[in-house]
Amino acid sequence: MRNLSCAAALIAALMSSTAHAQEPKGDVAWDILSGLTSEVGPRMPGSEAEARARVWADARLKALGFSNVTVEPFTIRGYVRGRDEASLLAPIPFKLAVTALGYSGTTPDKGVEGEVAYFPTLDALKAAPAGSLNGKIAFIDHAMKRAQDGSGYGPYGAVRRQGPAIAAGKGALATVIRSIGTDNHRNPHTGGTTFPDGTKPIPAGAVSNPDADLIARIARSGKPIRLNLTLTGKTTEGLPSGNVFADLPGRDPSLPAILLGCHLDSWDLGTGAIDDAAGCAIITAAALKAQEGGKPLRTIRVFWAGSEELGGFGGRDFAAKHAEPYALAMESDFGAAKVWRVTFSMAEANKALSDRIAAALSPMGIVRGPGTASGGTDVAPVIAKQKLAVVDLDQDGTHYFDLHHTPDDTLDKVDPAELAQNVAAWTEVLKIVANEAGPIAAVE
Ligand code: ZN
Ligand code: ZN
Numbered sequence: 001m002r003n004l005s006c007a008a009a010l011i012a013a014l015m016s017s018t019a020h021a022q023e024p025k026g027d028v029a030w031d032i033l034s035g036l037t038s039e040v041g042p043r044m045p046g047s048e049a050e051a052r053a054r055v056w057a058d059a060r061l062k063a064l065g066f067s068n069v070t071v072e073p074f075t076i077r078g079y080v081r082g083r084d085e086a087s088l089l090a091p092i093p094f095k096l097a098v099t100a101l102g103y104s105g106t107t108p109d110k111g112v113e114g115e116v117a118y119f120p121t122l123d124a125l126k127a128a129p130a131g132s133l134n135g136k137i138a139f140i141d142h143a144m145k146r147a148q149d150g151s152g153y154g155p156y157g158a159v160r161r162q163g164p165a166i167a168a169g170k171g172a173l174a175t176v177i178r179s180i181g182t183d184n185h186r187n188p189h190t191g192g193t194t195f196p197d198g199t200k201p202i203p204a205g206a207v208s209n210p211d212a213d214l215i216a217r218i219a220r221s222g223k224p225i226r227l228n229l230t231l232t233g234k235t236t237e238g239l240p241s242g243n244v245f246a247d248l249p250g251r252d253p254s255l256p257a258i259l260l261g262c263h264l265d266s267w268d269l270g271t272g273a274i275d276d277a278a279g280c281a282i283i284t285a286a287a288l289k290a291q292e293g294g295k296p297l298r299t300i301r302v303f304w305a306g307s308e309e310l311g312g313f314g315g316r317d318f319a320a321k322h323a324e325p326y327a328l329a330m331e332s333d334f335g336a337a338k339v340w341r342v343t344f345s346m347a348e349a350n351k352a353l354s355d356r357i358a359a360a361l362s363p364m365g366i367v368r369g370p371g372t373a374s375g376g377t378d379v380a381p382v383i384a385k386q387k388l389a390v391v392d393l394d395q396d397g398t399h400y401f402d403l404h405h406t407p408d409d410t411l412d413k414v415d416p417a418e419l420a421q422n423v424a425a426w427t428e429v430l431k432i433v434a435n436e437a438g439p440i441a442a443v444e
Helices: 002-016 028-040 048-063 122-126 153-169 209-221 273-289 313-321 348-364 380-386 416-433
Strands: 067-080 084-090 094-096 098-100 112-119 137-140 174-178 204-207 226-231 234-248 257-263 300-305 326-331 339-345 367-372 389-395
Touching: 028 048, 028 273, 028 416, 048 067, 048 234, 067 313, 084 098, 084 204, 094 209, 098 226, 112 122, 112 174, 112 209, 122 137, 122 153, 137 153, 137 226, 153 174, 153 204, 174 209, 174 226, 204 209, 204 226, 234 313, 257 273, 257 416, 273 300, 273 326, 273 416, 300 313, 313 380, 326 380, 326 416, 339 348, 339 416, 348 367, 348 389, 348 416, 389 416
Parallel strands: 112 137, 137 174, 174 204, 257 300, 257 326, 326 389, 339 367
Antiparallel strands: 067 234, 084 094, 084 226, 098 204, 112 226, 234 300, 339 389
């Protein structure tokens, strides 16, 4: 008996130390985040799971009291993951932590084997002579570092987006890249790559940062490196996807609405908590909170886009199908860490409006940044089409690329207090912009 009660006490102590024990009850944002990650799970673009996510979203948005809840289907060119394996064969045998990139070419079941040609940068690969990679596996390194604004992702992300196609053009058998990420765990980071028309896709994978360190160290020693790469996934045409949107009608339906974007799909290594269940949770909870104390003047539309991860299909489909005018667009797709900065794309004539927003956020420690707001992949096409004003609430990205597109993108990484700070910041902005009676214009 005594032993049993000790065991029970130990189990209780262990349970109280998990994130689960601290989950906020009855919190709209947390419930969406928890529901999408735990009831739906990973939501690859074009997958059966993404379809279940649309059904889940439709039911949840209706249950939360949204009107005009709409699922709008389209089809995409998707990527269906297969078996991802890689091993160093020489100078030492070692099993690598690898993931296929979206739209990778497909290897035979036994994989492909070749000598590694090491490139410290994408520019070094670009400088390689035509045909110099015939029969070789190109390895592309890079030096992405963590930054509060996540600014490394644009330039270093080019290694993933363009590197495999450039290597293919020079005759490479396959490409392996250092993961586009800032952690030092043996988690590879996935993400989409692109092969332009006329370039035959080659197998393309990413290895974890420690594995990339090992390859770089051996390459510097001058020893030949041989590698086996097995990526059996397939690019597949005509997969079903779709967008979900829903409205909280304003007092004056004749005024253009406020459009809030996030994406419902995710990569499949984790459960897509920070990318981007958190974004959908934040915008939806804030849209509801902005109704407290009186219905705003303008309608607020939440737009949960499909298939963002393989090239922004949902945003483009939405812009193509929708002609109704919007007043302003915003997007949340950068995790769940605190908002630290606000930027605007707003006409000089709306300076008083942007000043009021900045003043409302200032007591939360959110600073007004230089530069222009741009929204995100999901709202960008409609912003471009309608030349919309934009407000960006920039989240702290210091740790975002430790988790982004990895097996570690899971619910326990979200701090409920930081999630709540996001909802509070978005609510402040919505209460102002959704009650603005006059025209809101983009920066000229
Ligand atoms: Zn995202
Ligand atoms: Zn992503």
